Every structure is written in C-alpha cells, then in structure tokens.
Amino acid sequence: MMAAVKKSDSTNRSLKETNSDTNDEENNELCPGFKDVDAFVKYGLGAVLSATKASAALPQAGDEYDFYRSFPGFQEFCESQGDKLLLCMSQIMQHHGCRSHMRDRNKLTGVEERFDLVVDSNDVILERAGILLDEADGVNRSQQPVMPAGFQPPKIVVSSWNRKGLGSGSRSEMFRLLHAKNVARPQLKFKEKIDNSNTPFIPKIFIKPNALKPLPSYFTNKQIRKQRPEDLDVPAALADLIHQQRTQEHVEDMFAHPYQYELNHLTVPESLLTKPEPQMYKPMADTKCSFIDSLEDLVALNEKLCKLSEFAVDLEHHSYRSFLGLTSLMQISTREDDFIIDTLELRSELYILNEAFTDPAIVKVFHGADSDIEWLQRDFGLYVVNLFDTHQASRALNMARHSLDHLLKHFCSVDSDKRYQLADWRIRPLPEEMVQYARTDTHYLLYIYDSMRAQLLDFNHGLPGLLQSVWSKSKDISLKKYMKPIYTEESYLELQRKQKRSFNTQQLAAFRLLFAWRDKLARQEDESTGYVLPTHMMSKVSEELPKEPQGIIACCNPVPPLVRQQVNELHLLVQQAREMPLLKAEIAAQKKKGLTPIKKPEVTLFGPHDTSRVSESDLPAFPTDEPPVKQGVLFSDDEHRMDVDVQKTNGLMALAKITLFEEMESHIDEEALPVPQMKARRIIESFENPFRMYLPSSDVHISKNAKFDPSSKIFEISKRWKLQSIEQQQKEMEEKKKAKQEAKERAKKVSEERKKAKQSYQESLQNVATVRQQAVESAKGVGQKRERVDGEVGELTPKPSKKLMKSAEKPQKTESPPKDSFKPFDYSQSDLKVFAGNKAKDNTQFDPNRQSQDFKKKKINKGQKSNFAAGNRSMSYMAGKSDRGFRHNWPKR
Numbered sequence: 001m002m003a004a005v006k007k008s009d010s011t012n013r014s015l016k017e018t019n020s021d022t023n024d025e026e027n028n029e030l031c032p033g034f035k036d037v038d039a040f041v042k043y044g045l046g047a048v049l050s051a052t053k054a055s056a057a058l059p060q061a062g063d064e065y066d067f068y069r070s071f072p073g074f075q076e077f078c079e080s081q082g083d084k085l086l087l088c089m090s091q092i093m094q095h096h097g098c099r100s101h102m103r104d105r106n107k108l109t110g111v112e113e114r115f116d117l118v119v120d121s122n123d124v125i126l127e128r129a130g131i132l133l134d135e136a137d138g139v140n141r142s143q144q145p146v147m148p149a150g151f152q153p154p155k156i157v158v159s160s161w162n163r164k165g166l167g168s169g170s171r172s173e174m175f176r177l178l179h180a181k182n183v184a185r186p187q188l189k190f191k192e193k194i195d196n197s198n199t200p201f202i203p204k205i206f207i208k209p210n211a212l213k214p215l216p217s218y219f220t221n222k223q224i225r226k227q228r229p230e231d232l233d234v235p236a237a238l239a240d241l242i243h244q245q246r247t248q249e250h251v252e253d254m255f256a257h258p259y260q261y262e263l264n265h266l267t268v269p270e271s272l273l274t275k276p277e278p279q280m281y282k283p284m285a286d287t288k289c290s291f292i293d294s295l296e297d298l299v300a301l302n303e304k305l306c307k308l309s310e311f312a313v314d315l316e317h318h319s320y321r322s323f324l325g326l327t328s329l330m331q332i333s334t335r336e337d338d339f340i341i342d343t344l345e346l347r348s349e350l351y352i353l354n355e356a357f358t359d360p361a362i363v364k365v366f367h368g369a370d371s372d373i374e375w376l377q378r379d380f381g382l383y384v385v386n387l388f389d390t391h392q393a394s395r396a397l398n399m400a401r402h403s404l405d406h407l408l409k410h411f412c413s414v415d416s417d418k419r420y421q422l423a424d425w426r427i428r429p430l431p432e433e434m435v436q437y438a439r440t441d442t443h444y445l446l447y448i449y450d451s452m453r454a455q456l457l458d459f460n461h462g463l464p465g466l467l468q469s470v471w472s473k474s475k476d477i478s479l480k481k482y483m484k485p486i487y488t489e490e491s492y493l494e495l496q497r498k499q500k501r502s503f504n505t506q507q508l509a510a511f512r513l514l515f516a517w518r519d520k521l522a523r524q525e526d527e528s529t530g531y532v533l534p535t536h537m538m539s540k541v542s543e544e545l546p547k548e549p550q551g552i553i554a555c556c557n558p559v560p561p562l563v564r565q566q567v568n569e570l571h572l573l574v575q576q577a578r579e580m581p582l583l584k585a586e587i588a589a590q591k592k593k594g595l596t597p598i599k600k601p602e603v604t605l606f607g608p609h610d611t612s613r614v615s616e617s618d619l620p621a622f623p624t625d626e627p628p629v630k631q632g633v634l635f636s637d638d639e640h641r642m643d644v645d646v647q648k649t650n651g652l653m654a655l656a657k658i659t660l661f662e663e664m665e666s667h668i669d670e671e672a673l674p675v676p677q678m679k680a681r682r683i684i685e686s687f688e689n690p691f692r693m694y695l696p697s698s699d700v701h702i703s704k705n706a707k708f709d710p711s712s713k714i715f716e717i718s719k720r721w722k723l724q725s726i727e728q729q730q731k732e733m734e735e736k737k738k739a740k741q742e743a744k745e746r747a748k749k750v751s752e753e754r755k756k757a758k759q760s761y762q763e764s765l766q767n768v769a770t771v772r773q774q775a776v777e778s779a780k781g782v783g784q785k786r787e788r789v790d791g792e793v794g795e796l797t798p799k800p801s802k803k804l805m806k807s808a809e810k811p812q813k814t815e816s817p818p819k820d821s822f823k824p825f826d827y828s829q830s831d832l833k834v835f836a837g838n839k840a841k842d843n844t845q846f847d848p849n850r851q852s853q854d855f856k857k858k859k860i861n862k863g864q865k866s867n868f869a870a871g872n873r874s875m876s877y878m879a880g881k882s883d884r885g886f887r888h889n890w891p892k893r
Contacts, residue, residue: 093121096128183426186326186344187526196323196523201484204381205258209355213261218254257481259358259383266360266386268471273464275457278450279335281412284443289435293342295349301332301339305356308334310363312445315343315372316425316438320531323522324484327379328425333442340438343379344426350380358385365449367391367404367441369474374482389474390445393452396470397459404441411451412444487519499539510577511542517573521562532562541570545578 034040059065068074093099098121187194208215257263292298305311316329330341330350343350356362357376364384366372368391376382394402399410408414420437427434453467460466492515496503503511518533525532533556540555549571553559563570673681769777 089118089121092125093117096121096125098124183424185321186328186426187322189344191348194322194324194526196526198487198523199484200255200486201378201482202254203258203377205351205354205383206381207351207354208258208358210358210360210385211262212265215258216254219258255481257383257479259385260479262358262360262385263475263479266475268468272363272453272471273467275454275462276450278447278454281444281447282336284338284436284439287336287338287439287443289338289340289439291340291342291435293345295346298341298346298349298352301341302352302356305332305334305353305362306359308362310365310446310449311356312365312442312449313372314367314438314441314445315375317371317375318425320424320528321426323526323528324378325375325528326426327375329430329438331438331442333439333445335446338439338443340430340435342428344428347379350382353380354382357382360386362386363388363449365390365445367407367445369477370480373477373480377482384478387474387478388449388471389477390448390452392473392477393456393470396466397452397455407448408440408444411448414440414444416440487516491515491519495535499535501539501543503542505583506545506577506580507542509580510545510574511538513573513577514538514542514570517566517570521566525562527562531560533560537563541574542577545574546571547578 031040034043059068069078099117203219205215206219208219290297290301292301312331312333314331315327316331317325318328319325327343330343332339332341341350357364363386365388366384367389369384369387369389373384373387376384390404390407391402394407400406405416405418408416417437417440420434423434425434430438456467456470457464492512495515496508496511514533515538518529518538521527522529522532529535537556537560541552544551544555546552546555549567552567552570552574553564556563
C-alpha cells in the first residue's frame with residue numbers, strides 16, 4: 001500500500017517537472033515558434049527573399065502585363081492578392097499608430113494618397129526602429145534633461161557635449177547647458193574694441209620682456225598714439241598705417257614677428273636632449289585647482305610660473321558668435337597645481353604672462369599648438385619662446401593616432417571625455433563638468449612630455465637627432481604669425497572651388513555678391529560668416545536664384561536671423577545676378593585673359609590633325625574663312641584687351657585643310673629656284689616634321705612652349721604673320737565693299753537714263769498734232785499734198801520705238817496753229833474728195849477695209865522713214881464712207 005502511494009507521488013512529481021519545463025521553454029521563447037532573435041531574423045530574411053523572388057517572377061509592366069491582364073483569371077488573382085497586401089499593410093500601419101485608409105478607391109487621387117501614406121509610415125517605423133536600436137546600445141533618448149533652476153527655454157539644445165556616458169564613473173544623468181543666444185556677448189565688456197576692419201593685423205605687443213633685440217619704436221609708442229584725436233574715425237590698424245607713413249617707420253618692423261630674433265638664436269640646452277626620468281602626475285582629486293579672474297591673482301600666477309622650469313598650457317576657443325573668434329579660457333598646469341584663467345575677464349591684462357611665456361629657460365608644453373600660437377597673438381599679444389609640441393613628438397614616434405585623447409589613453413590610461421570640445425566656453429559660471437574637462441587637457445601633459453622625450457631617445461638608439469627635430473619643428477610653430485582674413489574681389493573663388501559645383505555666370509555672380517554681403521555684415525555685427533549665412537545655404541541660393549524673397553527663405557533651413565532681417569537686400573543681389581548675361585562657367589576663371597578658355601590637345605606635335613591621343617570633343621573649333629570672333633566675357637574690366645587676345649588665339653592655329661593638288665604658300669619665291677632644288681627642299685621638310693605643311697609658316701616651326709612667350713623670336717614671327725593675314729583680310733573686305741558700291745552706282749546710272757528717256761518721250765507726244773488739226777491744215781493749204789510712205793498706209797499703231805523717239809526729238813514741219821487764230825471748220829466749203837475712197841496716198845484717214853486688202857499685196861518697207869506726224873496713227877476718224885464700225889471688216893490679228 002505504502003509502495004503504491006510512493007509510486008503515485010513520484011509519477012505526479014515527474015509530470016509536474018515536465019510541465020514546468022515546457023512552461024519555462026514557452027516563457028523563454030521570443031515569439032510563438034521562435035526561440036530567440038536569431039531564429040526570428042533568419043525566418044524573416046527567408047520570407048523576404050522568397051517574396052522578392054516571387055515579385056520578380058511576375059509579368060513586367062508593359063505589353064507582357066497587358067497581355068496577361070486580358071485573361072479574367074489573372075485579373076481576379078491580381079485583385080484578390082492586392083486586397084490582401086493592402087489589408088496587411090493597413091494592419092501594420094494601425095499597429096504603429098499611422099493613418100491606414102489604404103483601400104479607399106473613391107477618389108481620383110487615391111493612388112498618390114496611398115503612396116504618401118506608405119512613405120510616411122515607413123519614416124515613422126524606421127525612426128522607431130532607430131530609437132530602439134539606440135536604447136539597445138545604452139543610449140536613452142526618452143529621458144528629459146535636467147534644466148537649471150528658474151530657466152525654461154522653448155527649445156532643447158542637441159549637441160555632442162550635453163550627454164554624460166555611463167562608463168565615465170560619473171552620474172548617469174543628462175544635463176543641459178545654456179544656449180549661446182542666452183549668453184551676454186562678452187565683446188561688449190572689452191576695454192579695447194575688436195578690430196574687424198579689412199586691414200592687415202598689427203601685433204598688440206608694446207612691452208618686450210626677455211628681449212635680445214629691443215622692440216621697434218613703433219610698438220613702444222603705441223600707448224601714446226592711442227590718444228591721437230585725428231585718428232579716432234578710422235580703424236586702429238588703418239590709423240597705425242597712417243602714422244607709420246607720417247613718421248616714415250619701416251613697414252617690416254610693423255608686421256614682423258617681435259620675437260623672431262630670439263627664436264632664431266634659441267639653443268636647446270643639453271639637459272633637454274638627455275633621457276629624463278618621467279615624474280608621475282598627482283591624482284586630480286589631490287591637485288589644487290585655482291580659477292583666476294582678477295588682476296592680483298594673475299600677477300601672483302606669473303610670479304609663480306617664472307620660478308618653474310616647465311608648465312603645460314592649453315586654450316579653449318569660441319568662433320561661432322564672433323568674426324575673428326574669441327579665446328574664452330586658458331588652462332595652465334604645473335607639477336603641483338592647476339590654474340584656469342578667465343581670458344574674457346582679463347583680456348587686456350594677459351600681456352603680463354609674456355614674462356613667463358617668452359623666458360627661454362622655461363619649457364612651455366602644448367599639444368597641437370598651431371592654432372593656439374595664433375590665438376595668443378591675436379587676443380592677448382602673447383608670444384611663446386622654447387615650445388615643445390607633443391603633437392609633433394607623436395608624429396615623430398609614428399604613433400597610431402596623434403590626438404590628445406590617444407596620448408592620455410596610451411601614457412596615462414585615462415579615458416578623456418571629448419563631449420565638451422565644441423561647447424560654448426563663454427558660459428559663466430562654468431559648470432563643474434566643463435571645469436574638469438578643461439583640467440584634464442593639461443593636468444597629465446607634463447608626464448606625457450617626459451615620457452615622449454624618453455621614447456624619442458630610445459627610438460633613435462639614444463641619439464638626440466629625433467628629439468632635436470621635434471624641438472626644431474616646435475620652434476617653427478612658435479614663429480607663426482597671425483594673419484587676419486582679408487577680403488578681396490577674388491576671395492570667393494577659393495571657396496567656390498571647394499564646393500565642387502559648376503556654376504554658370506549668373507550663379508557665379510550671385511555667389512560673389514552673397515559672399516561680399518556676408519563678409520561685410522559679419523564684420524559689422526562681429527558674427528561669424530557661418531552664423532550670418534552658412535556656406536551650404538549660400539551655395540543653394542546661388543544655384544537656385546530665387547525670383548522672390550520667399551524663395552531665399554525656402555533655401556535656408558533653419559533660417560539664420562540676419563538672413564530673415566536682410567532678405568530684401570539679398571533679393572536685390574539675386575536680381576542683380578539674374579541680369580548678368582548667361583555664359584559658360586569657365587569664363588569666370590579666365591577673367592584676366594578676357595577670353596573663353598579653349599581646351600588644347602596635350603600633344604608634342606602642334607598640329608590640328610594629330611588626333612591620335614585626343615578626342616574630337618577636346619579639339620578647339622577652327623573657323624575656315626570667317627574673321628576672328630570676339631569671345632564672351634563675364635567681367636567688362638578688361639574689354640580693351642579683347643581684340644589683341646582674340647588675334648593671339650587665332651593666329652597660331654592653322655586651318656584644318658588638306659591641300660593635295662594645291663601648292664603650299666611660301667614667303668620665298670619658289671619659281672626662282674630650280675625644280676630639283678624645290679623637290680629636295682620639300683622632301684627635307686617632310687622628314688623634319690610631317691605636320692609642318694599645316695603650320696602657318698613653312699619657314700618657322702612653332703614649338704609648344706615658345707608660341708605664347710613674348711620674348712621669343714617665334715612669338716614675333718607668328719605675330720607678324722598674324723598681322724599680315726589680318727591686313728589681307730581687311731584688303732579683301734575693302735575690295736568687296738568697293739565692288740558693291742560700283743555696282744550700286746551703275747544701277748543708279750541705268751535707272752536715271754531710263755527716267756530721262758521716258759520723260760523725253762512724254763514731252764515729244766505733247767507736240768504731236770491731232771487728226772482734226774491736220775485736216776484744218778490740209779484745208780488751208782489747198783493743192784499742197786503731204787508726202788507719205790507707201791509702206792505705212794493702213795499700218796497699225798506701233799509701240800514707241802527708238803526711231804520714233806528720235807523723230808520726235810526733231811523739229812516738226814507742220815506746226816499747230818496758235819490758239820487765238822483757231823476757228824471752227826466749215827464743212828460746206830471743204831473739199832470732200834479728201835474723204836473719198838480713192839488712192840491711199842490722197843487720203844489721210846485710217847481705213848480698215850483698205851488696210852486688209854493692201855496688207856496682203858504689199859509688204860511694209862521697214863527701212864523707210866516716216867515724214868508725217870504721229871497724229872495719223874490715232875484710232876479716231878471723221879464721218880465718211882469708212883466701215884470701221886462693222887465687226888467683219890476689222891483686220892485679222
């Protein structure tokens with residue numbers, strides 16, 4: 001009995017254990033049917049691949065798809081599968097909280113709206129996936145930053161320095177620093193105003209400690225010149241330049257490095273070229289840190305530094321809200337203490353540190369001092385003598401990386417936090433985290449200095465050559481001089497080349513005008529050019545050339561404050577650029593030459609037919625018979641040089657012609673030479689250069705290097721040849737003009753002669769007597785008969801000929817009676833035999849019947865001249881026996 005109970009208990013326990021194991025396995029599963037993420041990803045990848053293959057196997061859009069679509073079964077299958085896909089997509093979008101009206105087909109724009117929904121949903125899903133991946137990596141975006149008490153800004157600053165890592169040993173929280181726009185501008189507190197004028201930089205030094213060569217008088221009298229009332233209206237640098245001209249001081253002393261003589265004569269002591277014993281640094285917690293913001297503390301620091309043999313220096317700089325930039329903080333570390341100097345508060349008193357910084361017996365340790373040296377000169381008038389740059393030592397040792405972060409990790413096993421490197425160091429008071437970051441840059445630098453000196457000697461087998469080279473390079477960095485950015489008319493070209501965009505002339509003009517506007521406004525407002533108008537926005541506006549001010553605002557995102565204020569002025573500049581002639585972009589690069597650059601083939605033989613190594617697109621276009629054409633230019637300053645430059649470009653180019661049967665032009669008279677000598681000469685020329693026949697002159701070979709050299713003979717000869725060809729072209733043009741003028745004059749003469757002949761003919765017709773006047777004259781002169789030519793009886797009225805014109809010019813025998821003696825004719829007393837149908841020579845009236853009969857019998861004698869007037873050719877006739885009115889009696893034509 002007891003055994004049975006034990007058996008049943010054991011079976012129940014085993015069942016419970018198996019059930020618990022299965023439940024644990026089910027609870028450990030990521031998704032139903034998937035044990036872990038890898039299994040789920042593997043299955044999902046396979047499903048995506050199979051779906052992609054299936055979609056690729058479907059008929060492509062076009063004729064193939066239209067053919068399959070004609071079958072009802074395929075059409076129904078596509079619609080059903082499409083509905084399933086839309087339903088699945090709608091469910092996914094609903095799961096992520098997106099709009100999911102995917103199956104709404106009532107509107108005409110349904111396809112476009114569904115496409116927009118898919119795009120928006122993809123953005124939301126991918127952004128959510130990115131947030132989850134960041135959280136998986138330990139980056140939590142959901143936490144809100146801790147705000148300072150009593151301050152609630154509208155926006156949250158996102159930067160690389162406002163987040164603390166979990167592995168740095170500090171609190172795992174996020175804090176937020178004040179934004180730059182909420183900080184009072186420290187430039188307003190400076191005793192000496194910042195000089196942003198477009199003039200060169202003049203050193204600020206007026207006292208030179210540790211001098212081997214005295215400071216020039218220009219710098220020593222600088223304090224006296226500040227009280228000059230006549231120079232108050234001009235910038236400081238320009239006033240100094242005017243004073244230098246007045247006193248005739250040397251410009252070299254004005255812009256020279258004040259400690260150049262001392263640095264050139266600096267010798268490194270033997271103690272610094274021997275292997276040192278690295279002195280371990282003190283922990284930061286046990287090291288005293290002093291914040292220097294008063295003149296008394298600065299003087300005490302200078303006295304302490306002058307007693308040391310070495311100290312480390314570093315600077316923190318701000319450049320976004322200042323045109324030239326501001327040195328906001330200085331860190332100095334000794335073997336025992338750390339010092340942080342408020343350079344914004346003590347800007348005009350920091351020259352005191354020159355006593356320690358220029359002492360050649362004290363080593364100043366920097367890391368990457370290229371910019372620090374220039375910032376010290378620009379803001380404080382500080383100079384460094386006996387510098388050691390750990391960055392140059394790292395390069396000499398061929399280390400993997402040369403950053404200070406890597407040196408701290410390599411030598412001190414310290415993980416530096418570079419999140420505050422781009423912080424706004426104008427903030428006062430400084431947060432504790434930023435103070436700790438500033439201390440880290442210099443606290444370990446002296447130990448790194450000792451270690452690197454020892455490694456440099458070991459790396460060179462104990463010889464000081466490598467270490468000496470680091471000292472030499474560090475001295476070269478100390479000799480650097482600060483150069484103020486100077487604006488010129490061509491300053492924009494360097495920036496435009498860096499953009500790697502090809503602009504036309506309008507876009508390039510806009511870029512130039514915007515660059516000048518940005519530089520001018522940045523100097524006036526003491527803001528950086530990146531704050532006034534970032535370069536990428538300036539390129540965008542120049543490329544788009546907006547027609548409206550709103551277009552300029554649209555090109556800038558976010559819109560800079562000064563752009564929003566000055567948008568109307570910017571719009572005027574863009575309009576001015578749009579009025580420029582639209583030419584190619586390469587013209588601007590050749591402004592000085594005034595011509596469009598022509599790509600020339602890089603070949604050794606200068607001939608237009610050598611296309612063995614050049615494509616046809618690279619060859620310049622040679623006009624055949626046209627005169628040189630003036631090229632287009634962007635700037636009109638050098639237009640007076642255009643004609644000469646055009647002749648230079650076209651003069652050395654031979655026309656692309658192959659003359660097989662024509663003889664080559666030559667300046668030497670070949671007819672004077674015998675035929676064998678001419679043949680021998682041509683053979684020799686063909687051996688010297690096969691392309692010589694295509695050159696402008698057969699006597700001179702134009703080399704590639706000498707053809708543009710004005711001092712060479714080849715240039716003079718080619719210029720002579722060009723002038724001759726131009727004169728010949730001008731003569732030909734003049735001859736053509738003369739020929740045209742002569743032709744015009746001939747045409748005028750012919751037209752004038754025609755007009756005169758026409759006028760003379762019309763005048764001759766006015767003196768001709770009519771038939772009625774001739775009848776009166778015949779009545780008066782009884783018995784007198786007019787002589788007529790037999791061949792002209794019954795002749796039709798001919799066209800006026802030259803003979804008629806000549807006869808009209810002769811004086812008429814029968815003059816018309818004067819108007820006063822005219823009387824009406826009395827037919828009762830007239831001799832009616834005149835109108836009888838007798839012989840033709842007794843009748844002066846036109847008779848068509850007789851003409852038709854006599855026309856067949858007689859032929860008109862063309863050689864005889866007519867003695868009667870032109871009036872008998874009129875178609876008018878008097879009443880008589882004439883049957884002219886009958887149609888059948890008219891002569892046949």
